[in-house]
Amino acid sequence: MTTNDELRGRFEAVFMRNYGVPPVAIARGEGCAVWDVDGRRYLDLIGGIAVTSLGHNHPVLVEAVSRQVSTLAHTSNLFLNEPEVLLAEKLLALLGEPARVFLSNSGTEANEAAVKIAIKYGKTHGRGYMVAAENGFHGRTLGALSLTGKPSIRDQFGPFPLDVRFVPYGDADALKNAVTEDCSAVFLEPTQGEAGVIPPPDGYFRTAREICSSAGALLVADEIQSAIGRTGHWFAHQAEGVVPDVLTLAKGLGGGMPIGACIGFGEAGEVFAKGDHGSTFGGNPVSCAAALAVLDTIERDGLLGNVATVGALLSEGIAAVRHPLLKGVRGRGLWLAAVLTAPKSAQVQAAAQEAGFLVNALQPDAVRLAPPLVITESDVQTFLDALPGILEAADA
Numbered sequence: 001m002t003t004n005d006e007l008r009g010r011f012e013a014v015f016m017r018n019y020g021v022p023p024v025a026i027a028r029g030e031g032c033a034v035w036d037v038d039g040r041r042y043l044d045l046i047g048g049i050a051v052t053s054l055g056h057n058h059p060v061l062v063e064a065v066s067r068q069v070s071t072l073a074h075t076s077n078l079f080l081n082e083p084e085v086l087l088a089e090k091l092l093a094l095l096g097e098p099a100r101v102f103l104s105n106s107g108t109e110a111n112e113a114a115v116k117i118a119i120k121y122g123k124t125h126g127r128g129y130m131v132a133a134e135n136g137f138h139g140r141t142l143g144a145l146s147l148t149g150k151p152s153i154r155d156q157f158g159p160f161p162l163d164v165r166f167v168p169y170g171d172a173d174a175l176k177n178a179v180t181e182d183c184s185a186v187f188l189e190p191t192q193g194e195a196g197v198i199p200p201p202d203g204y205f206r207t208a209r210e211i212c213s214s215a216g217a218l219l220v221a222d223e224i225q226s227a228i229g230r231t232g233h234w235f236a237h238q239a240e241g242v243v244p245d246v247l248t249l250a251k252g253l254g255g256g257m258p259i260g261a262c263i264g265f266g267e268a269g270e271v272f273a274k275g276d277h278g279s280t281f282g283g284n285p286v287s288c289a290a291a292l293a294v295l296d297t298i299e300r301d302g303l304l305g306n307v308a309t310v311g312a313l314l315s316e317g318i319a320a321v322r323h324p325l326l327k328g329v330r331g332r333g334l335w336l337a338a339v340l341t342a343p344k345s346a347q348v349q350a351a352a353q354e355a356g357f358l359v360n361a362l363q364p365d366a367v368r369l370a371p372p373l374v375i376t377e378s379d380v381q382t383f384l385d386a387l388p389g390i391l392e393a394a395d396a
């Protein structure tokens with residue numbers, strides 16, 4: 001039997017060093033639980049970074065993927081397939097607005113499509129630069145990285161192909177000053193994810209919509225982390241009652257299968273002409289069947305309601321814990337950061353793991369929780385009961 005330590009050693013020997021050596025080798029999962037290769041059980045409170053919306057090994061997802069892979073696994077974009085059409089139709093029905101869809105394999109790729117739409121839109125309308133938020137995260141390929149506002153992950157890979165101006169996130173006045181009639185597009189997360197699960201002030205996204213509309217710039221909502229029920233809404237931007245020009249999705253959409261989507265509303269959906277963009281695997285029928293199973297299950301099982309109820313229990317439960325290392329909690333739905341008084345998130349992650357919980361040291365002072373949308377009150381209570389001890393161990 002391969003052990004955790006042995007597998008970590010072999011990983012270190014053969015992989016590039018960009019991920020370091022992850023702490024646990026996971027062997028299998030069931031619902032909100034996973035087991036490592038040593039047979040140790042953990043409650044999964046990070047869900048593959050906000051990906052496993054239905055938890056692990058969900059029978060509907062397993063059935064949909066198994067049925068599709070044994071029927072037809074791939075077509076390429078030379079041909080079309082029914083699952084991709086059904087998925088695009090379903091997404092548009094959930095959005096309730098006329099739009100067009102491009103399917104990709106990841107979030108970064110969805111954003112690359114959005115970048116190309118913004119470039120072409122800019123050329124057509126005589127506009128150049130783009131605007132994005134400081135500390136925002138949009139991916140690590142060169143277009144998406146150009147828009148990523150975190151110096152530690154971007155600076156060593158510049159200069160970048162795009163002219164991007166960065167503004168402080170949540171500051172509507174700064175955004176208004178930055179978006180002129182020369183701006184082609186504004187890229188924003190409705191809540192910043194990788195920066196630390198940071199919601200902006202109420203109304204910020206609505207104001208961003210007004211600023212973009214009056215300047216004629218495209219508003220691109222990067223909902224790769226925030227959509228598919230994570231905040232208790234299908235899409236986080238819906239909470240502010242506005243529609244972006246471009247919407248990008250990935251992560252929770254496939255429930256664990258790789259898929260991304262770039263959706264253009266109105267004119268933005270008409271920017272690409274035949275031959276302008278493509279992907280061999282985009283629209284893959286197995287990934288699309290998985291995404292359809294995710295969307296149908298969220299709907300059928302009322303999981304948006306579960307996110308609201310269980311998310312509130314988790315958030316209020318964390319806020320009620322009194323410990324010198326815990327400052328508070330922020331975020332929406334089942335997408336939260338426990339904020340610390342000291343840069344000890346790595347210690348909290350390690351102590352949580354030791355106690356049987358998987359969480360993510362997102363920032364030095366922020367621990368991310370993004371569990372499956374199916375998590376139960378009783379699982380959340382188990383974590384809340386353990387939290388004081390975890391903080392105590394981390395602070396020792």
Ligand SMILES: Cc1ncc(COP(=O)(O)O)c(C=O)c1O
Nearest residue numbers: 106107108137138139193224225
């Ligand atoms: C807001 C946002 N955009 C883009 C990405 C990149 O997505 P992917 O890792 O699927 O390429 C992420 C990933 O964390 C994200 O959170």
